[in-house]
Amino acid sequence: MPFYGMMIRLNGKNEVQKVLFSSGFAEGMLRKTAGSLVGVPVGKIPHFQLDLEKGTLVWEGCHFSCCRIEDPPGSLLLIQEENVCEQLLAEIVNRMTDALQLYDAGGNIQFFNRAARRMMGISLKDEIRGQRLLDVFAVDPQYSTTLTALATRKPVAQRYDHYKSTTGKDLMTVNDGWPVFRPDGSLLGAVVREQDVGMIKKELARLQENQQILTRHLTRQLSNASQTRYTFDDIIGSSALLQAAVQLAKQMALKEMNILIQGETGSGKELFAQGIHAFSSRKKEKFLAVNCAAFPESLIESMLFGTSKGAFTGSTEQAGLLEAANHGTLFLDEMNSMSLGMQAKLLRVLEEKKVQRIGSTREIPIDVRVISSCNEDPFQLMEQGKIRRDLFYRLASVIIEVPPLRERMGDLDELVSWYLQKHKDGGSQPIHTITPRFWQLLRNHDWPGNVRELFHILNYALSMSQNGILDTEDFPTYFLRHQQQRPKEILPTASERTVDYGQGLNSLVQEYEKQLLADAYLHCGCNATKTAELLKISRQNFQYYARKYHLQMKKKNNLALNYFSDKKLLS
Template identity: 55%
Template sequence: MEVIFDIALLLSEGGFVRQVEFGSKLGENSEIRMVCRNLIGQKLSEVSSMVFRPEAGEVQWLERRFSYISFQVFYGICLLLRQESVREKLMEAVLDQSPNVIQLYAQDGTIQFFNKASKHLLGISLKESVEGQNLLDIFHVDPNYSAILTVLRNLSNVHHRYDRYKSTTGKDLMTVTEGYPVFREDGSILGAVSVEQDMNAVKSQISELKQIEEILTRHMTERFAVSKEVHYTFDDLIGSSGALQNTIQLAKRMAERDINILIQGETGSGKEIFAQSIHQYSSRRREKFIAVNCAAFPESLIESMLFGTVKGAFTGSSDQIGLIEAANHGTLFLDEVNSMSSAMQAKLLRVLQEHTLQRIGSTKYIPVDVRVISSTNEDAYVMSQNGKMRQDLFFRLASVIIEIPPLRNRLEDLPELVHFFIDNYPQYAGMPIRKITPGFWQRLREHQWPGNVRELFHILGYAMSLSKDGTLDESDFPYYFLRHAKKDSVLQQHPQPLVTEVPNKNEKGLTELVNEYEKSILWETYQACGKNVTKAAAKLHLSRQNFQYHLRKFGIKEEKE
């Protein structure tokens, strides 16, 4: 219910305050209540702290501003004070600043508020009040087509309603309107809001949006591209599996050659770690490494972000260096390069072919010497064949392809990865992890790991948070993870010891601990399979050649089959 007054002062015929009443929560303020009660017996005109402005119908008092009305009662005068609504005036000011035509209506179609843009559109003086008039008193429109009347009739939104009509001031209007009903807390209709745009408003907004676009273009580099200290090297890649080590060796050899490299790997497999490692291992290690997330670029901004702009290229543009130019003499990492449009791929191809670029709006060619490392989470060759990536761009980017093996193809790296996470992120667990149950290892080996190492670390963080008594058990996994685990596993057929101890890392080094664990898994599986290399390799999801490599690595003599 709307409050009619905040403070009521009952005065005698002589102007003395006889009584004070409160009509709102303002009276709950003990300080205000005391000041008001001290007025009783005083002549209101002699209260110096109360300044009346009759021409505006306002009074300033208690460091507040009130509107007021007074009327005669049988025993004197009643003065009703209503505190100025700061929130309402601020909201009105915001609406007046909008270039859109914003209008507020009550449920019966009477006008509650027109912002300045509305009055300007209609040719109405800003001083003229239209509140209280009906919509049909202002607009010559078909009631069955009117956006606002449709909203109030159907109690639902109206989108992009085109209308051509006349105002009562004689102006021909063409607008596109959005209309929205407004409901009370009990679900009853309170009124409706309309937001209209005409051609002049649209043109004005396009100009402003271009200026905003230029500002964002200038500053979005920090979000979408990072020139940073490179933190990762090949030493940060965890895993002793043949698959991973072969990939690392290939990457090291290619890093020393100044050629473009395409890294191919599933989400979460470590593509940026490889990219940074290659840069660190190359002759350009002392130059900039610029990482660009191509998938994060809005299509409308990608060209100016990569190539830069000159002042006057478009409204609001300025001289701005592009990301390719920023990486000059260093390494440009194009993450998820396959997300680029075909048109953008063609422009990138020209830079790679000519080793020059033009900023947008410039006729000047700028030479660039940049090594491009790109990445994709799909098969780049297949994409080059089905049109998702230009073939000529594929040939330029993929002087060599480094394919990162997914975690499911190198499950022998699980112990190293698990112990690395436990040792480096102890804050996830309530107490140090000392034991890992066979069921825990079994679930890890059964999972397909579509999110690769990133998913593994997420699962480990979750499990450590739920762990009790320093033990990781399969009950600590999230439900969705358990739901998708395989039913069959090597460990179900050949049970491991009841509990795997996690020795104190200060007693033995991580590599030594992992090697011991890996050796025990290999030896027990090899024995369980009757020392048959082919069967044992299959049980551990390894190739025969890889299994033999591990036998030699741990000095286990291979029995002839």
């Protein structure tokens, strides 16, 4: 990067002798204007406001930094474009409430923000850049946060320090330090943040006020957006697993009981929750939903229970979601992310059917149906101590398992068709062809993100498609890379199997599914849990299949499948 973008040579009379530009500097009007400046006194250049004391230049409305160098018998004006980013960053750093200090690799001061100067009693007028750290602070070199970060080239976190500055000010602080490196890996310097008790108090008060602002607006937003958008008709798929879950959900929706929905992230748990509410006797009342994993616990507590004026600084009278959802349904998404303490508070409310706003002693009766969701096996979470058993049995009068996409790949065609139809106006033109290779990659993927990931992939493919055709080049790079890294699955070819095609596709698929289940069950010593793990499905799903195909799960030597006597798929 050049030292200057533009140089103006002046003679002894301050008249322009020559104007030089570096490549790419001030393209356009200024370059055209510069050609007519030769012989013009610098003070008479039109729209040329030079302030050498401040080192600034405003020319034709453009801002520059400028300095003058004497070069007898004349002088040079060196002009560079204003560094807007640097000025903005400096202002951000100076407005920070924490004391921020920047040092070079030798431990020499480069910059202290206003908060640091204020804390240490250093005037804003005092020039401290270039001074050694040990000349400014009476600190132990072996303990100094800055020198430790520079010496070890590793971050230093939450280090307590008690020292004096050269102004004699006694300081007690908690410090964090980070070494900073150049692109080539060499040490550039270090950044240190310090906080004293006063700073921490102010920051806590500010954070608490911000929390209250968020709580008020989030609670109002969630309360206002109380109508369901989805019903059971919006759940796409005809697979046996999905339809069994839908039928169970419909049956339980009519009963006054709390429901736990288990399913992986992106599998459609909220669709089920909204469908249950819309199918229930509470359908005309509010449906409120909150993602328990998306907010810190203190915010969740305020959102659920509400606050009372005077409970803490800045608190107001605000109803919580449990109160706002009275007579309706509250959906607690990913409730397993709650701490055990928060779970205990929620359990008390559900048992007593009364809620107290934070800071209040008044109990408010509530009648709320709670639907919760869990993205992991709740039984395992209970064993790990992450879910209270008493809360689980209060929330899980019935468990509805939403199968992951990889366990219902037969629904892939319906899901793709539905998405393309719904978004037919979103692409450059309607899709009329999907290549076999595109379908193959969709079916080979294991879909860790489930339906949400599928729709994300399709959205990307639609935006990339050309001429109404979806092909492999329309997939995101990460998706194709994942496919290349997957081991190839070796399946039997048609010549290796004897197949009665007259049964039809559905019957053939079911027969093959039966045999896979039976073989896996025998392979695992007739242990249902191990079989479910081998097949990468939940134990409840395996039990569903066992009932569906009349698998007798008793003795290893007495395994019986009704189809064994008429096995036509494989020979």
